[in-house]
Amino acid sequence: MVGIDIGSKTIKVVELEKEGSGFNLLASGIVGYQSQPITKIEDEKEFAAIGQILRKLHNEAGVTGKEVNISVPESQVFTRTIKFPLLTDAEIASAVKWESEQYIPIPINEAIIQHTILERNEKSSPPEVLVLLIAAPRIVVEKYVRVAAAAGLNVTSVETELVALTRALAPTDKTVLLVELGASSTNIAISKAGLLSFSRSIPIAGEAFTRAVSQSLGVNAQQAEEYKKTYGLESSQLEGKVKGALDPVLRMVVDEIKKAIHYYQTEEKGEAPGSIIISGGTSGLPDIISMLTGALGVEVLVANPFSHVALDAETAKKLAPFSPLYSVAVGLAEREG
Numbered sequence: 001m002v003g004i005d006i007g008s009k010t011i012k013v014v015e016l017e018k019e020g021s022g023f024n025l026l027a028s029g030i031v032g033y034q035s036q037p038i039t040k041i042e043d044e045k046e047f048a049a050i051g052q053i054l055r056k057l058h059n060e061a062g063v064t065g066k067e068v069n070i071s072v073p074e075s076q077v078f079t080r081t082i083k084f085p086l087l088t089d090a091e092i093a094s095a096v097k098w099e100s101e102q103y104i105p106i107p108i109n110e111a112i113i114q115h116t117i118l119e120r121n122e123k124s125s126p127p128e129v130l131v132l133l134i135a136a137p138r139i140v141v142e143k144y145v146r147v148a149a150a151a152g153l154n155v156t157s158v159e160t161e162l163v164a165l166t167r168a169l170a171p172t173d174k175t176v177l178l179v180e181l182g183a184s185s186t187n188i189a190i191s192k193a194g195l196l197s198f199s200r201s202i203p204i205a206g207e208a209f210t211r212a213v214s215q216s217l218g219v220n221a222q223q224a225e226e227y228k229k230t231y232g233l234e235s236s237q238l239e240g241k242v243k244g245a246l247d248p249v250l251r252m253v254v255d256e257i258k259k260a261i262h263y264y265q266t267e268e269k270g271e272a273p274g275s276i277i278i279s280g281g282t283s284g285l286p287d288i289i290s291m292l293t294g295a296l297g298v299e300v301l302v303a304n305p306f307s308h309v310a311l312d313a314e315t316a317k318k319l320a321p322f323s324p325l326y327s328v329a330v331g332l333a334e335r336e337g
């Protein structure tokens with residue numbers, strides 16, 4: 001299967017084939033591009049332009065499959081956990097269908113709605129079923145499908161970034177927090193036993209970090225990007241000036257992670273995540289691991305989305321510096337059916 005993650009700054013593609021309980025990597029590729037946000041595009045020419053970039057990536061990466069799974073940005077999606085009384089699966093499906101209007105802020109005839117049963121707590125009082133509801137505006141989904149179509153590809157399924165990310169990264173035996181640090185957004189998920197239980201997106205990520213460096217040091221965006229990637233949060237570099245610029249932005253991300261954990265523990269009665277797994281381009285920020293570990297007091301690990309994927313030594317070495325960027329695309333390619 002082929003997974004395609006169309007980010008705001010980069011497009012990632014991964015093609016996998018199932019083998020036994022794992023996968024083989026058939027192809028992978030990544031390309032940077034510039035465009036206004038896809039959600040804002042109306043003009044057919046602009047869809048075609050991004051389609052061309054995707055078509056080229058698909059060709060140059062050596063991907064053969066034309067049936068693809070794509071993601072829509074978490075920032076465009078509404079996710080809620082709802083408690084139902086102890087109903088059957090079929091009853092829950094119909095309750096979701098008839099009642100979702102009260103849970104989502106867009107008219108249901110303009111939304112694509114999915115639900116997952118997270119937990120049946122027969123022993124709690126009252127007994128309850130925990131259901132995750134995800135709603136995406138149809139118009140947004142259609143725009144991403146149009147980009148794929150313009151590349152000559154057929155969209156088989158559309159998922160949210162965090163659903164795909166959870167499939168690629170979440171262990172099935174514990175509660176973890178996943179943070180995807182991209183260019184325009186940071187997405188935060190909590191997964192319990194491999195199921196996505198909580199999700200949130202904030203518009204603070206790589207671009208906000210670059211902007212902070214640019215403003216604080218009085219350098220242009222390109223230079224700021226360079227400083228950010230080279231020095232990051234290292235206090236010994238440039239008299240700590242880059243770190244000083246980045247710190248307040250990182251703090252906002254840390255606060256949001258803390259809020260997510262607090263909400264999950266109080267509102268959803270979940271256990272505190274035992275570790276944090278970071279992914280996305282901004283997870284490469286120098287020294288981010290130790291800063292997050294210090295600020296959150298929880299073990300922080302960099303994602304390895306290829307953990308279920310067989311790679312030869314050479315490919316593994318080549319992919320290593322980029323592997324956290326591929327997390328969503330791998331999750332999409334791992335989708336069954």
Ligand SMILES: Nc1ncnc2c1ncn2[C@@H]1O[C@H](COP(=O)(O)OP(=O)(O)OP(=O)(O)O)[C@@H](O)[C@H]1O
Nearest residue numbers: 007008009010182183184185206280281282284285
């Ligand atoms: N080594 C690095 N250190 C810090 N930041 C980095 C590094 N490498 C890439 N980035 C940043 O990662 C971002 C791109 O990451 P990614 O490809 O995950 O974004 P995206 O998927 O296009 O964005 P989004 O999902 O938010 O729309 C850019 O902001 C870039 O500056």
Ligand SMILES: [Mg+2]
Nearest residue numbers: 007008182183
């Ligand atoms: Mg992204």
